[in-house]
Amino acid sequence: MVYQIDKNICVSCGACAGNCPVLAIEQKDDKYEINANICVSCGACESTCPVSAIFQK
Numbered sequence: 399m400v401y402q403i404d405k406n407i408c409v410s411c412g413a414c415a416g417n418c419p420v421l422a423i424e425q426k427d428d429k430y431e432i433n434a435n436i437c438v439s440c441g442a443c444e445s446t447c448p449v450s451a452i453f454q455k
C-alpha cells in the first residue's frame with residue numbers, strides 16, 4: 399500500500415511535508431507529491447492533512 403496525494407483536493411498547505419519523517423513529500427510547482435521510492439508508509443501525513451487529500455492506494 400502506498401500513500402498518494404489527490405491533487406484535486408490538496409490545498410498546498412505544506413503540513414504533510416513538515417510531518418514526514420523521511421522527507422518523502424516534495425513540492426512540485428504548486429502541488430505536493432509523495433515520492434513512493436522514499437515513503438515508508440507510516441501514515442503520519444494522512445492524519446496531518448486538514449482536507450483529507452492523502453489516501454492509500
Ligand code: SF4
Nearest residue numbers: 418437438440441443
Ligand atoms: S506515509 Fe509516512 S513516510 Fe510516507 S509520505 Fe506519509 S509521512 Fe512520509
Ligand code: SF4
Nearest residue numbers: 408409411412414447
Ligand atoms: S497536508 Fe494535505 S492539503 Fe496540505 S499540502 Fe499536504 S496533501 Fe496538500
